[in-house]
Every structure is written in structure tokens, then in C-alpha cells.
Amino acid sequence: MIRVEDLGITFGRGTPLEKRALDHVDLAIADGTFVTVIGSNGAGKSTLLGALAGDVQATRGRVLIGDTDVTRWSTTRRAALVARVFQDPLAGSCADLTIEENMALAAGRGSRRGLGHALTGARHAAFVERIASLGLGLENRLKDRMGLLSGGQRQALSLVMATLAPSKVLLLDEHTAALDPHMADFVLDLTARLVAEHRLTTLMVTHSMKQALSVGQRTIMLHEGNIVLDVSGTERAGLGVDDLVAMFRKVRGQEIEDDALLMD
Numbered sequence: 001m002i003r004v005e006d007l008g009i010t011f012g013r014g015t016p017l018e019k020r021a022l023d024h025v026d027l028a029i030a031d032g033t034f035v036t037v038i039g040s041n042g043a044g045k046s047t048l049l050g051a052l053a054g055d056v057q058a059t060r061g062r063v064l065i066g067d068t069d070v071t072r073w074s075t076t077r078r079a080a081l082v083a084r085v086f087q088d089p090l091a092g093s094c095a096d097l098t099i100e101e102n103m104a105l106a107a108g109r110g111s112r113r114g115l116g117h118a119l120t121g122a123r124h125a126a127f128v129e130r131i132a133s134l135g136l137g138l139e140n141r142l143k144d145r146m147g148l149l150s151g152g153q154r155q156a157l158s159l160v161m162a163t164l165a166p167s168k169v170l171l172l173d174e175h176t177a178a179l180d181p182h183m184a185d186f187v188l189d190l191t192a193r194l195v196a197e198h199r200l201t202t203l204m205v206t207h208s209m210k211q212a213l214s215v216g217q218r219t220i221m222l223h224e225g226n227i228v229l230d231v232s233g234t235e236r237a238g239l240g241v242d243d244l245v246a247m248f249r250k251v252r253g254q255e256i257e258d259d260a261l262l263m264d
């Protein structure tokens with residue numbers, strides 16, 4: 001269970017640039033639930049993910065993962081509980097290390113054990129098996145530098161790496177946005193499969209209304225730092241992309257400039 005209680009985040013407090021990015025946000029997400037997060041630019045989506053990961057400090061309120069209050073925990077301390085995949089395929093892995101070394105580091109995330117330990121015996125076979133399951137042929141390239149892979153391949157591997165350590169929470173911040181449509185679909189399918197397989201409590205930020213409804217069990221919409229829509233179950237199942245765009249419009253109180261993007 002993730003619980004966010006009365007969470008407020010204000011950047012630049014006391015300065016002329018003060019910005020309240022999240023305002024009295026309450027959210028409870030049951031274990032293994034996959035939540036998609038939508039909202040216009042600046043709505044607070046990345047800030048919410050940052051507050052869960054620990055790289056944004058709460059101005060007020062609490063963040064709990066399981067029964068543990070992690071509000072004052074650093075990102076490093078939370079790494080054993082929280083995995084992340086970013087929009088930029090280069091952000092989640094180290095270009096100068098091999099695929100295998102990247103996977104070993106990911107498998108050791110949140111623990112103090114070193115790379116040498118992580119690369120031994122059974123681990124290698126497990127890595128081969130996990131990569132082979134992607135169907136991208138990367139299991140034959142474990143000794144290749146990560147930097148040689150395409151953005152889509154790196155993003156698929158980043159997802160696999162995010163599930164190697166025993167995390168509870170997976171945070172995805174527009175992780176398919178930089179990919180071509182074919183690879184974006186591939187990575188989205190992979191996401192749904194891995195989330196279900198590892199029973200990860202997941203938040204996925206997306207600007208695509210289609211994506212927001214096509215994966216997961218629940219969708220929340222943020223607007224100006226507040227949760228303005230929270231749908232799941234039959235209510236969500238009955239929603240189409242058009243309905244979501246209409247809600248988006250209503251909340252924003254203005255026309256959306258780029259409908260095509262949202263409908264995708």
C-alpha cells in the first residue's frame with residue numbers, strides 16, 4: 001500500500017518564484033494496483049512521483065510505503081522500495097557499462113553489495129533468461145555496452161532492470177514518450193506484463209489518454225496540484241478516450257491545443 005496524506009509541496013518558498021506544485025493531496029493505492037496519472041503541463045504529476053521517490057521533499061503531509069513512513073527518507077534510502085523509469089532512455093542506465101553490468105547494478109539496487117558479487121553464477125543465467133523473454137535478441141549481447149542500444153531497447157531493458165531488485169513500487173514518468181509508436185506499444189505491453197508478474201504498485205504518468213485507459217486499473221487526473229479525477233472499476237471501464245478528453249477540457253476550462261497527442 002502507498003499512502004499519501006495531506007501532501008503539500010511548494011518550491012521556492014518565500015521567494016517571488018514560490019510555486020505550490022501539490023496542494024493537500026490524499027491518495028491511497030492498494031498493493032499491486034497499476035495507476036495511470038494524467039494532467040496538463042505543470043499539473044504536478046512529476047512532483048508527485050518525485051515525492052514518492054524521495055527527490056522532492058514534502059512541505060507538509062506524509063508519504064507511506066507499506067506501514068513505513070518514508071517522508072524524510074532520502075532517494076538512496078528509498079531505492080530498496082522504489083524503482084523508476086524516466087522519459088529519457090539514457091537516464092535509467094549507464095552507457096559506458098555493459099548490459100550485464102547494468103543489470104548487476106540494478107539487481108543490487110538498495111543493497112550494499114558490490115558489482116562483483118552481483119555478477120556471479122546463477123545471476124548470469126537469470127539475466128539471460130529475463131532478457132530472452134523480451135524477444136529482442138539482446139540475450140546474445142550481454143557484453144555489449146549499453147550505449148550501443150537503441151532508445152527503445154534501452155527503455156525495455158530499463159523496465160526489466162527496474163524489476164530485478166525486490167521493489168514494492170514502480171514509478172514511470174512518460175517512459176514511452178520518446179519512443180516511436182511501435183516501440184512505445186511494445187514497452188507499454190511489457191510494462192503491463194511486468195507489473196502484473198511482480199505485483200508492483202505502479203504509477204505511470206502519461207500524456208496519452210489512450211494509454212491512460214488501456215493499462216492499469218485506476219486513473220487519476222491532476223490539475224494545479226490537486227487530484228480532480230479518480231476513476232477505477234466499472235466507471236473507468238465505461239470511459240472512452242473521448243470522455244477523458246472531455247473531462248480534461250472541463251477541468252482546464254479551455255481548449256486543448258494538441259488533441260491529437262492526447263488521443264494517441
Ligand SMILES: Nc1ncnc2c1ncn2[C@@H]1O[C@H](COP(=O)(O)OP(=O)(O)OP(=O)(O)O)[C@@H](O)[C@H]1O
Pocket residue numbers: 011012019020021039040041042043044045046047048
Ligand atoms: N524544482 C522545481 N523548482 C521550482 N518549480 C518547480 C520545480 N519542479 C517543478 N516545479 C513547478 O511545479 C509545477 C509542477 O511541475 P511538475 O513537473 O510536477 O508538472 P507535470 O504535471 O509533471 O508537468 P509536465 O507534464 O509538463 O511534465 C510546475 O509549475 C513546475 O514549473
